[in-house]
Amino acid sequence: MKQKGAFFLTVIIVFGLLIVSGCAADKEIIENASYIGSDACISCHQNIANHYDMTTHAKIFTSLDKYPVNWDQNVTIWASAEGEDLQSTKLNLKNSLGVMLDHYVVSKIEGIPGFHRVAALEKTDTGYELHSIDIKDGNEKEWVAKSYSNCADCHSPGLSTKGVGAKRLKAGLSCETCHGPGSVHAQTKKPETIIANQNACITCHTLGKPEQAKDGNFLIADTHYGVRNWFVSDHYTSGYLNCLSCHTPHSANKQGNMLKQDSFKENCATCHGRKEFNQDEIMWKNPTDLRGHFTRDHSFGKLLYEDLGDNPETKEIEITNPEAIKTIKNSSKGGE
Amino acid sequence: MISLNNLYIQYIGLLIVIATVGTLIIAVAHYIAVGPNAKSLGKLKPEIQRFNFLEISSHFLRMASTIILAITGIAFAVYNTLGLSYQFLLHIHLFFAALFALSSVVSILIWMKDNTFKKYDWEWLKVMGGYLTKKEIHVPAGKFNAGQKLFFWLTTFLSIFLIFSGYLLTYPAQFSVHIVLWASIIHGVSAVTLIAVVIGHAYLGSFANPGTIGTITHGMVAKEWIKLHHPKCGD
Numbered sequence: 001m002k003q004k005g006a007f008f009l010t011v012i013i014v015f016g017l018l019i020v021s022g023c024a025a026d027k028e029i030i031e032n033a034s035y036i037g038s039d040a041c042i043s044c045h046q047n048i049a050n051h052y053d054m055t056t057h058a059k060i061f062t063s064l065d066k067y068p069v070n071w072d073q074n075v076t077i078w079a080s081a082e083g084e085d086l087q088s089t090k091l092n093l094k095n096s097l098g099v100m101l102d103h104y105v106v107s108k109i110e111g112i113p114g115f116h117r118v119a120a121l122e123k124t125d126t127g128y129e130l131h132s133i134d135i136k137d138g139n140e141k142e143w144v145a146k147s148y149s150n151c152a153d154c155h156s157p158g159l160s161t162k163g164v165g166a167k168r169l170k171a172g173l174s175c176e177t178c179h180g181p182g183s184v185h186a187q188t189k190k191p192e193t194i195i196a197n198q199n200a201c202i203t204c205h206t207l208g209k210p211e212q213a214k215d216g217n218f219l220i221a222d223t224h225y226g227v228r229n230w231f232v233s234d235h236y237t238s239g240y241l242n243c244l245s246c247h248t249p250h251s252a253n254k255q256g257n258m259l260k261q262d263s264f265k266e267n268c269a270t271c272h273g274r275k276e277f278n279q280d281e282i283m284w285k286n287p288t289d290l291r292g293h294f295t296r297d298h299s300f301g302k303l304l305y306e307d308l309g310d311n312p313e314t315k316e317i318e319i320t321n322p323e324a325i326k327t328i329k330n331s332s333k334g335g336e
Numbered sequence: 337m338i339s340l341n342n343l344y345i346q347y348i349g350l351l352i353v354i355a356t357v358g359t360l361i362i363a364v365a366h367y368i369a370v371g372p373n374a375k376s377l378g379k380l381k382p383e384i385q386r387f388n389f390l391e392i393s394s395h396f397l398r399m400a401s402t403i404i405l406a407i408t409g410i411a412f413a414v415y416n417t418l419g420l421s422y423q424f425l426l427h428i429h430l431f432f433a434a435l436f437a438l439s440s441v442v443s444i445l446i447w448m449k450d451n452t453f454k455k456y457d458w459e460w461l462k463v464m465g466g467y468l469t470k471k472e473i474h475v476p477a478g479k480f481n482a483g484q485k486l487f488f489w490l491t492t493f494l495s496i497f498l499i500f501s502g503y504l505l506t507y508p509a510q511f512s513v514h515i516v517l518w519a520s521i522i523h524g525v526s527a528v529t530l531i532a533v534v535i536g537h538a539y540l541g542s543f544a545n546p547g548t549i550g551t552i553t554h555g556m557v558a559k560e561w562i563k564l565h566h567p568k569c570g571d
Contacts, residue, residue, distance in 0.1 A: 010493075026513040034342040040415035044422040164342040183345045184338075186415070188508045188516040 030193050034183035035161070037168030041175040041182055051251035055258055061098050061106070061156040061172030068127050071096070078136050079109050079116050079145035086136070086144070087111070091118060093130070098171045100155050104133070106148050114149035115159065154204040178203065178249070198242040200249070205295075206230075210319055210328060218309075219325055221294075221317035226286075229299035231331040246270075288312045303327060337514065344521045348413050348528070355532035363539040370470055374564055378546025382556035391446060392555050397439035399552070401432040406531050408432070413524060433502055440495040447488060450479040456568065457482035467544070478568045487537055494533075497526040 042049040052058050064071050071094040078086040089109055096107040096118065105119040122129045132143035152159055157177045158169035165183065169176060176182050178200035185194040205227040210219035221228075235241045246260060246267050253262045261267040264279045282301040286294035288310065294317070297303065309321035319325055372378075387395070408429040411418050417425050459475050460482035466473030467483075475481075480488065504511055504519035511519075542549045547561045562569055 029338045029341075029513055029517065032338045032342070034345040036345065036415065043415045043417045046421065165345065183342065184513060184517065187341075187520040188513055190508055190513060190516070193513060 026193075030184050031180070032164075033181040033185075033193075035163060035165035035168050035174075035176050035181045036183050036186055037165070038170060038174045038176070040168075040186060041179075044186070045175075048250045054252040054256070055248075055250065056252070056256075057173050057249070057258070059101060060154070061100050061158075062102070063098050063171070064094070064096060064105075067099065067121060069121065069130055073130070075119070075132075075143050076141060077109060077116075077118050077143050077145050079112050079118075081112050081114075082147075088142070093119060097159065098156060100148070100151065104148070105130070106152075106156065107145075109145065114147060115152050115156070116145040117148045118145045119143065157204075198244060201243040201247070205243075210317075213318070217320075217322075217325075219319040219328065221319060224295045225317060226283075226295035226297045229297050229303050229328075229331075232299040232302045232327055234302065235300055286310075286317055288317070337517065341517050341521060344524060348524050351525075351528045352410055352413060352531075355528045356535065359532045359535040363536065363543075366467070366539075367543055370467065372543060373466065373545050374472060374561075375546050377558060377561045377564065380547060380558035380560055382547070382550045382554070382558050382561075384557055384559055384562055385555055386551050386557045386562070387555035389555070390442070392552060394439045394442040394446065395552050397435055398443055401436035401439060402530070402534060404432040405429060405436055406527070406534075409527050430506065433499075433506075436495075437499045440492075440499065444492050444495070447480070448492075451485045451488040453482070453485060454478060454568075457485065467540075474564055474567070476568050477566045479566060481566065483540070487533060490533060491530060494526045494530045497522050498530065501526070 073093045075091055075093060076088055077091045078088050080086045089111065091107060091109065093105060093107070096105050097115065099105055099121060100117070102123070103121055104117040105121060106115055107118045109116050109118070117133055119130055120133050122131060132140070133146055134144040136142040136144050148155075156171045158166075158171045158174055161169055161177070163181060165181070178195065179185075180195045180200075182194060184190075205224070210221040210225060210228070212218075213220055230236050230243075235245075248258050248260055251258070253259050255262065259267050261270060264283075265276065268275070268277055279296075281304070283296040283298065284305045285296050287305070297305070303324060307321055308317060308319045308324050311318045311320065319328065407418075408425055411425060412429070456476040460477055463469075463473055463475055465475060465481060465483050477484075501519040501523040504516060505523060508516045540548075541552070545565070547558055548565075550556050
C-alpha cells in the first residue's frame with residue numbers, strides 16, 4: 001500500500017512541477033535556444049530545401065568542393081590589418097573557408113585578424129579559373145588580399161555567429177541565420193518559436209545604413225543601401241505589406257530573382273493591375289556604383305536619385321539634400 | 337530552463353551512443369569475462385509453462401514497439417529521417433507509441449503483483465544475482481528475481497514518463513513552450529535510459545542465461561531452469 005502511495009505521489013510531483021514551470025516567460029527561452037543546423041531544419045521542411053539551391057541566398061557563400069578547381073595550391077599572399085603595412089605569408093588555398101558569390105575566395109590569414117578575400121574565381125567555357133584579385137609590384141606570383149570582414153556578417157554569417165550550437169551552422173547562409181536558433185522550434189513544433197516574418201530579412205538587408213559624414217552635413221550610404229529605403233516607402237508605412245509580399249525567401253523565379261512573379265511588371269500587377277511602372281525610375285540603381293554593389297532602391301518613388309543631391313565623384317552615395325536627410329532620419333528604421 | 341535544454345540538445349547524441357554502444361560493450365565484456373550462467377540449462381527440454389499467452393503477447397508487443405520507437409526516436413533526436421519523410425516517420429512513431437502504451441499498461445498490471453519485493457530479494461541483491469562471478473551461485477528468487485523486479489519498476493516509471501511526455505509532444509499546440517520543452521527532455525532522457533536497460537535486459541534474457549529465451553516465444557522453460565533460477569516461484 002505504501003509502495004503504491006509513493007508511486008502516485010512521485011508522478012504527481014513530477015508533472016505538477018511541469019505545469020507550474022509553464023508560467024515562465026517564453027521569449028527568453030526562444031531567444032537563447034540552441035542552433036541545430038540546416039540539416040535538422042530540412043529533415044522536416046524538405047519542400048523548402050528542394051528549391052533553395054536556386055536562390056541567391058544559397059550562393060552568397062559556398063564551400064570549395066562545389067567548384068571543379070584544384071585548390072591544393074600554395075600561394076604568396078600580401079595582406080594587412082587595418083592601417084598597417086602589407087605583410088606576406090604563404091597560404092594553401094585548400095584551407096580557404098569558401099567562395100563568396102561564385103567569385104571571391106575567402107580565407108583566414110595567420111597573424112592578421114579578420115577574414116580576407118585572397119583570390120578570385122572566373123567562370124570560363126571549360127569550368128572555373130583561379131587567379132589573384134590584385135598583384136604586388138607587377139609580380140604575378142605575389143597576390144594581394146583584400147579585407148572581407150565587412151562582408152562576413154551577411155555573406156558568411158556562420159563564420160561569426162556566436163551561441164550554443166553555432167558550430168553546426170554552415171559558413172554561408174543557414175536556415176537559422178535568418179530564422180534564429182531553432183532548437184525550441186524543433187522540439188515544440190510551435191510556429192511562434194521561430195522568426196518567420198520580415199525581421200528575418202531586415203537583419204541583413206538593412207545593414208547598409210547611411211552614416212553621418214565626419215566632415216560635412218551629409219549622409220554616406222554604404223554598400224547595399226537601397227533596401228533600407230523600404231522604410232520610407234508607402235508600401236511599408238501602409239502597414240499592410242512586408243518583404244514577403246513581393247519576395248520569396250526560399251525560391252527563385254525564371255529569371256533567378258527571389259520574386260513571387262516572373263517579372264517586375266507581373267509582380268507589381270499582383271496589386272496594381274494594369275498600371276505600368278518604370279522600374280529604373282521607381283527602383284533606381286546608383287549610377288555611380290560601377291561594381292554593382294548598390295541594391296535597387298526600395299522606396300518605390302518616395303526618394304528619387306535626383307532628390308538625394310549625390311556627388312557623382314564618389315563611389316558611395318552622398319546624400320546632401322537636407323530634405324532627403326530629414327526623410328531618411330524620420331523614417332522608422334532609416335537614418336543613422 | 338533553456339540552459340538545461342541546450343545541454344540536452346548538445347549531449348543527447350552522446351547519451352544515445354553511450355546507451356547503445358556502451359551497454360553492448362559491457363554485455364560483450366561480461367560474456368567474455370564472466371560468461372553465461374549455468375550453460376547446461378540451454379540444452380534441456382522446455383516443459384514448464386512460465387508465461388501464458390497474455391504475458392507472451394504483451395511482452396512481444398512491448399518489445400517490438402520499443403525497438404521501432406527507439407529507432408525512429410533516435411532518428412528524430414539526431415534529425416535524420418532515414419530517407420523517409422518526417423510526417424511518415426512521425427506516423428510510424430505514433431502508431432507504435434499507441435501499441436507501446438497499451439502493451440505497457442497490460443504488462444505492468446499483470447506483473448505488478450509478482451514484482452513486489454520480498455525479504456529474500458536482499459540475498460539476491462547482495463551478490464548481484466551472481467552475475468559478477470564465474471562461480472555458479474543460486475540465490476532465492478520468486479517468479480522474478482530481484483534484478484528483474486528492479487528492471488520492472490524502472491521500466492514502469494520510464495514507460496509512464498515516456499507515455500505522458502509523448503502525449504504532450506504529440507499535441508504541442510495545447511501546452512506552453514515551457515511544458516513542451518520539459519516533456520521533450522523527459523522523453524529523451526527516459527528513452528535513452530530505457531534503451532540502455534532494455535539492451536542489458538535482452539542480454540541477460542538470452543546469451544547470459546541459456547534456456548531463458550523460450551519464455552518470450554512459446555513461454556516454456558526447463559524444470560531444472562526453474563529450480564536453479566527461480567526456486568521460490570509459486571510460493
